Amino acid sequence: MQIDLNTGVRxxxxxxxxYTTNRILVNFAAHQGHVNNAARNLLVNLLINxxxxxxxxxxxxxxxxxxxxAELDGYVARLGLAHNVRLSLTYVNDQIVNDSLTKKAVNFxxxxxxxxxxEGQVLSPTSWQLQRDNLAxxxxxxxxxxxxxxxKRLFNLYFSADSVMQNPGTGTVQDVISLSNAELMNAYxxxxxxxxxxxxxxxxxxxxxxxxxxxxxxxxxxQPLGSEIFYRQLVLSKIRQGIGQEAIQQAKLxxxxxxxxxxxxxxxxxxxxxxxxxxxxxxxxLFNNVREKASLAYYASSGYRPxxxxxxxxxxxxxxxxxxxxxxxxxxxxxxxxxxxxxVQLTRIKNGLVNxxxxxxxxQGQLMERAVISSLTGLTIPENSVDRIxxxxxxxxxxxAQKVKLQATYxxx
Amino acid sequence: xxxxxxxxxxQQAVYQQTLENGLDVVLIxxxxxxxxxxxxxxxxxxxxxxxxxxQQDQLVTVPAGIAHFLExxxxxxxxxxxxxxxxxxxxxxxxxxxxxQTSYQFSTAQQFAKNLSILLDFVQDPYFSRAGVKKxxxxxxxxxxMYNDNSDSRLYTGTIxxxxxxxxxxxxxxxxxxSIKKITPELLMQCYQTFYQPSNLRLVVVGNLDVEQTLxxxxxxxxxxxxxxxxxxxxxxxxxxxxxxxxxNGSIRMPIGRPKAMVGIRGLSQYPxxxxxxxxxxxxxxxxxxxxxxxxxxxxxxxxxxIIDDSFGFSFEMERGFHFATISSDxxxxxxxFNAIQKIARHAKENLAKMDAEFxxxxxxxxxxxxxxxxxxxxxxxxxxxxxxGELNIFDELEILRLLTLGDVYDACQxxxxxxxxxxxxxxxxxx
Numbered sequence: 126m127q128i129d130l131n132t133g134v135r136x137x138x139x140x141x142x143x144y145t146t147n148r149i150l151v152n153f154a155a156h157q158g159h160v161n162n163a164a165r166n167l168l169v170n171l172l173i174n175x176x177x178x179x180x181x182x183x184x185x186x187x188x189x190x191x192x193x194x195a196e197l198d199g200y201v202a203r204l205g206l207a208h209n210v211r212l213s214l215t216y217v218n219d220q221i222v223n224d225s226l227t228k229k230a231v232n233f234x235x236x237x238x239x240x241x242x243x244e245g246q247v248l249s250p251t252s253w254q255l256q257r258d259n260l261a262x263x264x265x266x267x268x269x270x271x272x273x274x275x276x277k278r279l280f281n282l283y284f285s286a287d288s289v290m291q292n293p294g295t296g297t298v299q300d301v302i303s304l305s306n307a308e309l310m311n312a313y314x315x316x317x318x319x320x321x322x323x324x325x326x327x328x329x330x331x332x333x334x335x336x337x338x339x340x341x342x343x344x345x346x347x348q349p350l351g352s353e354i355f356y357r358q359l360v361l362s363k364i365r366q367g368i369g370q371e372a373i374q375q376a377k378l379x380x381x382x383x384x385x386x387x388x389x390x391x392x393x394x395x396x397x398x399x400x401x402x403x404x405x406x407x408x409x410x411l412f413n414n415v416r417e418k419a420s421l422a423y424y425a426s427s428g429y430r431p432x433x434x435x436x437x438x439x440x441x442x443x444x445x446x447x448x449x450x451x452x453x454x455x456x457x458x459x460x461x462x463x464x465x466x467x468x469v470q471l472t473r474i475k476n477g478l479v480n481x482x483x484x485x486x487x488x489q490g491q492l493m494e495r496a497v498i499s500s501l502t503g504l505t506i507p508e509n510s511v512d513r514i515x516x517x518x519x520x521x522x523x524x525x526a527q528k529v530k531l532q533a534t535y536x537x538x
Numbered sequence: 539x540x541x542x543x544x545x546x547x548x549q550q551a552v553y554q555q556t557l558e559n560g561l562d563v564v565l566i567x568x569x570x571x572x573x574x575x576x577x578x579x580x581x582x583x584x585x586x587x588x589x590x591x592x593q594q595d596q597l598v599t600v601p602a603g604i605a606h607f608l609e610x611x612x613x614x615x616x617x618x619x620x621x622x623x624x625x626x627x628x629x630x631x632x633x634x635x636x637x638x639q640t641s642y643q644f645s646t647a648q649q650f651a652k653n654l655s656i657l658l659d660f661v662q663d664p665y666f667s668r669a670g671v672k673k674x675x676x677x678x679x680x681x682x683x684m685y686n687d688n689s690d691s692r693l694y695t696g697t698i699x700x701x702x703x704x705x706x707x708x709x710x711x712x713x714x715x716x717s718i719k720k721i722t723p724e725l726l727m728q729c730y731q732t733f734y735q736p737s738n739l740r741l742v743v744v745g746n747l748d749v750e751q752t753l754x755x756x757x758x759x760x761x762x763x764x765x766x767x768x769x770x771x772x773x774x775x776x777x778x779x780x781x782x783x784x785x786x787n788g789s790i791r792m793p794i795g796r797p798k799a800m801v802g803i804r805g806l807s808q809y810p811x812x813x814x815x816x817x818x819x820x821x822x823x824x825x826x827x828x829x830x831x832x833x834x835x836x837x838x839x840x841x842x843x844x845i846i847d848d849s850f851g852f853s854f855e856m857e858r859g860f861h862f863a864t865i866s867s868d869x870x871x872x873x874x875x876f877n878a879i880q881k882i883a884r885h886a887k888e889n890l891a892k893m894d895a896e897f898x899x900x901x902x903x904x905x906x907x908x909x910x911x912x913x914x915x916x917x918x919x920x921x922x923x924x925x926x927x928g929e930l931n932i933f934d935e936l937e938i939l940r941l942l943t944l945g946d947v948y949d950a951c952q953x954x955x956x957x958x959x960x961x962x963x964x965x966x967x968x969x970x
Contacts, residue, residue: 141570142570143568143569143570143571144913145548145909145910145912145913146910146913181838182832182837182838182841183832183833183834183835183837183838186831186832186833186837187833187899189833189903190833190899190900190902190903191899191902191903192906193902193903193905193906193909194902194903194904194905194906194907194910195906196907196910215910216906216910217906217909217910221547221548221909222906222909255841255842255844258844258847259847259848262796262847262848262849262868263847263848263849265795265796266794266795266796266849266868268795269689269792269793269794269795269796270688271687371793372792372793372968373687373793374683374684374686374687375680375683375684375686375687406625407621407625408622408625416677422680423677423680423681423683423684424684441680441683441684442680443680443683469626472626473622473625473626474625476625476626476627476628476648477625477628477630479628479648480628480629480630480645480646480647480648481630483572483573483647483648484572484573484630484645484646484647486572487571487572487573487745487915489913
């Protein structure tokens, strides 16, 4: 059920009796080109770590504890060209603990969002500095994960130099450190006044009560996101190659491909199956032929970004085996392109995807994510998606695999 | 005989039956769910590397990492891979090995009965080939290297190794590249025959299921599998039960940006009764929350002084025969972190005695989180997949937690936080 609270502000209610939890997600979406990712990331960290009535993390945590261990989360997430700031709250459903938790939960989110810690016209400098240092430390520590580091460098090579996608959705450490409080305040005001807002609530909730609770939120009309969020990039004829060295035992070889098949395009389901067959399943070609048969890697997998129009492969290998591994990875793609596809294997891949779709119906978080995506794209996952997956045949897989074009490789050894 | 327990607050029934051959079955049907999750666990893990093989009388010692290796190799059969069967019938399958258990699991919304038979059959039908073992040495060798590059993993294993320097817990669960080279098909079979007998296995199924039908499938699968008469004999797990062998400090260097520090605390008490054991575990967990979680002033002080950051975490782990706590964070100054944690631990008893109000809130939060986890069939099943807590399940846990007092926490504190049970471990960045 979907209700327009105002222009550009939507409330989605997903009622269900079967969960012990209720969940609320507030999604603020803006176009990637117009926002400061680092500021939005720091901002959401600031919001969830203190407010006027709960002035530090401890006070926030105590309030959550008294809401029966409710979980508050705040983070940024990029979906194609949409940059999203997200606040989520998960709590025990009212019936189980016999308490009006929904009302308290919505009021608490209201406080977190609209009553940040301030000093005069700016956000609290103490809290800003503390969260800035912490966020910078967190982002720095991500590079300790060499799998992450290799992928990051791969995408720096893949995205064209002037692309808005060069800037990670989280912002960079440098950006976070150099932010001023004024920039932060601007990001906060712009987010509240200009972003498209989707509020999703799922669980055992009373529709009328929920509608009333959110109707009180001071959210003015604003322009909905409008233009499409799919990111498109031209295919370059020259493959960009990068190499780096770290004191590590296992080398990483990653590849990025242009793959302009977008969410719910005509061949979208073929693309999903193709990605599954290539490397996104333990029954995939990469897993079986690179990891299992050749014993070359502990992990070898592919990922598909249907909002970004690209595909990537990540592997962990022995650094001596670079050439052999790269050749094997390429061969798996070529086999699909040449329609050299085993129907038994294809069936396994499709069954796995179908199982994923069916079991996701038990997952509140995934139902909510779907509502956000549908609101941002105007596209709704069809009821017959299981049939659409099952209907994909090897000729379609082969045809869609031909749209995969290698653009960048990165080797960390 | 099927035993049924009913938990009114959650309108939830739990069914248990021990089959004639000793296999322990627990079924928890959940209304409204599409998914069914099944997990089959042997009470056998990485630390069980000294035992009397089932057809012999002498203790043997097998290479570190063999339980995990065996888990990988269970999927291989003479003419197929069991993993592929799950794929064919639309299930998502996996397996994992911990210190004291090995589990095989699948979840599916399609052809549940068929997948359940596949699970029971493949785990009870060993096939080990020399070529298969050799290939697996390559794959697991890569897995070991991958974990060796992971600084959080090294922080953890380094800490545990110093808490138990004379015991098998000092080894990584996967072993080392050297130790797994010594594994042979014969050794795998010896471990298998000793530890995979039906009376050492438990099957837990949660989610979309019909109790009678499911029991029918299980009985059909198990009808030709006999009970093994002899009890399992393991070598002693812990050399020094007083913990005098704990190494107080340790450190390694890795290519990371910022130091990581972990405090390990080794518990010595033993609780033979399952309910008391669970109660002690819950009391220890609540104690750590009362001392360190983000509702505490301890946490806020450490955070504001930038001794810890958002990476701060703590955990309490109980396994068959041993238990320990860890507290960790990324920090610029590990020495300051260690001093701060030790100081809190030293004053824990006197502070806990005054924490009545906090205790009620913390307990309420812990109960709420446990209730929230009931949404996930795998959470319900995994928490009690092993026989560590006898016949207790997550709903019993909620009841024990509800009845827990501050006095229980105080007692647990006296048991766990004794002197000389601590180790400090650091992962330092490489010198620039």
